[in-house]
Amino acid sequence: MRESEKIFEDIFKKELEPTLLELGFSRYCLPKGWIQPSFLFNNNTHNIWFGCSWDWRDFYFEAELGSLYRFKDVLPRIIVCGFVLEKKSQTKYTSEYITDQINNAKRRIIDLANKNFEKYYEFILIAQSKKIQRLKMYIEKEISSKEELPFAH
Numbered sequence: 001m002r003e004s005e006k007i008f009e010d011i012f013k014k015e016l017e018p019t020l021l022e023l024g025f026s027r028y029c030l031p032k033g034w035i036q037p038s039f040l041f042n043n044n045t046h047n048i049w050f051g052c053s054w055d056w057r058d059f060y061f062e063a064e065l066g067s068l069y070r071f072k073d074v075l076p077r078i079i080v081c082g083f084v085l086e087k088k089s090q091t092k093y094t095s096e097y098i099t100d101q102i103n104n105a106k107r108r109i110i111d112l113a114n115k116n117f118e119k120y121y122e123f124i125l126i127a128q129s130k131k132i133q134r135l136k137m138y139i140e141k142e143i144s145s146k147e148e149l150p151f152a153h
Contacts, residue, residue, distance in 0.1 A: 005038075007095045008054035008061075008102075012039055015099070016052070016106045023113050025050060028151045035077035042068075042146065051080035052105065054098065061098065063105035065112070069132075070140035078143065081131045083112075 066082015
């Protein structure tokens with residue numbers, strides 16, 4: 001594991017994971033061999049997925065709240081499509097940059113939860129539909145049930 005990946009993982013588990021768990025999300029991961037977000041959570045009440053990753057090669061942070069989709073790739077892959085908070089760092093990573101991005105995602109998720117996920121699900125669907133249109137040739141299908149994938153708990 002690269003140093004920035006370790007920093008990302010530690011900060012995520014300290015700052016954002018407890019908030020997601022408090023909001024009714026559960027963590028999921030797929031077996032080895034799947035391409036997936038570094039952290040994948042599902043809100044069982046609203047069937048809203050949250051994915052978050054850090055790419056140390058491109059200094060790219062991504063967090064997304066929406067639906068889960070199978071994606072065509074060389075290996076089995078899933079992506080979250082919906083409300084996006086992503087930002088590419090133009091400079092070498094710093095723990096402050098990663099911390100800022102995770103805290104931004106945390107604030108936005110708390111804001112959505114405070115305003116009621118049901119109300120904002122329409123907003124997520126609008127954002128999601130734009131991304132799906134852009135990626136439609138690569139999307140295999142929406143995952144409507146956790147049973148459709150071999151999740152390791």
